Amino acid sequence: MSAYLDQVPAANSALVLFSGGQDSSVCLAWALDTYDRVETIGFDYGQRHAIEMTIRQNLLSRFRDVYPLARARLGEDHVCDLKGFGAVAESSLTRESAIVMTERGLPSSFVPGRNLVFFVYAAAVADRRGIDHLVGGMCETDFSGYPDCRAETLKAMETVLNLGVERPFTIDTPLMYLNKAQTWALSQDLGGEALVDLIVEESHTCYMGERGERHPWGYGCGDCPACQLRKTGFEHFLEMKQHAER
Ligand code: ZN
Numbered sequence: 001m002s003a004y005l006d007q008v009p010a011a012n013s014a015l016v017l018f019s020g021g022q023d024s025s026v027c028l029a030w031a032l033d034t035y036d037r038v039e040t041i042g043f044d045y046g047q048r049h050a051i052e053m054t055i056r057q058n059l060l061s062r063f064r065d066v067y068p069l070a071r072a073r074l075g076e077d078h079v080c081d082l083k084g085f086g087a088v089a090e091s092s093l094t095r096e097s098a099i100v101m102t103e104r105g106l107p108s109s110f111v112p113g114r115n116l117v118f119f120v121y122a123a124a125v126a127d128r129r130g131i132d133h134l135v136g137g138m139c140e141t142d143f144s145g146y147p148d149c150r151a152e153t154l155k156a157m158e159t160v161l162n163l164g165v166e167r168p169f170t171i172d173t174p175l176m177y178l179n180k181a182q183t184w185a186l187s188q189d190l191g192g193e194a195l196v197d198l199i200v201e202e203s204h205t206c207y208m209g210e211r212g213e214r215h216p217w218g219y220g221c222g223d224c225p226a227c228q229l230r231k232t233g234f235e236h237f238l239e240m241k242q243h244a245e246r
Helices: 022-034 051-066 068-073 083-088 114-129 151-166 180-202 225-245
Strands: 013-017 037-044 074-081 133-135 170-172
Touching: 013 022, 013 114, 022 037, 022 051, 022 068, 022 133, 022 180, 037 051, 037 114, 051 068, 051 074, 051 180, 068 074, 074 114, 114 133, 114 151, 151 170, 180 225
Parallel strands: 013 037, 013 133, 037 074, 133 170
Antiparallel strands: none
């Protein structure tokens, strides 16, 4: 993990859970627009595809090229090694198997308690950095049945962190009630075509780690649940734009 205490963030600062996916990229843009100083945190929990970890570094440096607020406000990136958690909470994102619906009605890609663990680590880093706002890309609208993405869960998590760390944390989830088309529209509002293009080109969503073929909506296998959501969301976003231009 990088040095924590080498600089003191401004009072109005945020820590963004940044995986390098579409949602966390839009969250990063939102946080840069909202707060004076923004730091990022990423988690290596032994994902099947190391591609996520390399992509996020590239995305962070490209953000400074295309999103002016990033040049002034984007600070340190923190990477936490959570491979031990990945080993305990094995799912189809951390081992080689197809994504199927389980008997509980959850996709096998569900990693039990993943977002809760992420927020505990984020709070530990944020506390040492003097940061009160934690930002995550969780979303109920495209709810895949992940119980740790619900607004209710994250509200409770906020209370737990406030009590357990004794710091007035807020958990911001700007995408909570947006569908994927609206998420693309938010990136357009925040950073125009340049930001949309950056997220299409450089962010990674595919569960299969596929980056061979470039589709209009970005890279991916096109078939896994994450690609399907990203593809249909982008198509709806383009339809919305065409409709607005008419
Ligand atoms: Zn895919």
